[in-house]
Amino acid sequence: MKKQKIINIIGLFLVLCGLICFIIKCLSNEYIDFDGVLHEYFFLLPIGYLCIFVGIILLVLKKFIKK
Numbered sequence: 001m002k003k004q005k006i007i008n009i010i011g012l013f014l015v016l017c018g019l020i021c022f023i024i025k026c027l028s029n030e031y032i033d034f035d036g037v038l039h040e041y042f043f044l045l046p047i048g049y050l051c052i053f054v055g056i057i058l059l060v061l062k063k064f065i066k067k
Contacts, residue, residue: 001064003065004065006023007058007059007062007065008021010055010058011056012055012059012060013054014052014055014058015051015057017051018047018049018050018052021044021045021051022044024041024044025041025045025048028040028041039048
């Protein structure tokens, strides 16, 4: 029972981190400076997708762990 609770907490934490990455990406200031360089936090998108994907996988797989 204790393993399932720990996996549940980790899965929910990863999904929350993924959502926070998307929120930060949406609220960040994106601009092009005078030299023509784009400034944006693009790295947050793959990190957000990865966190949400791994979190959901953990939440689904916790059902198959023996009690």
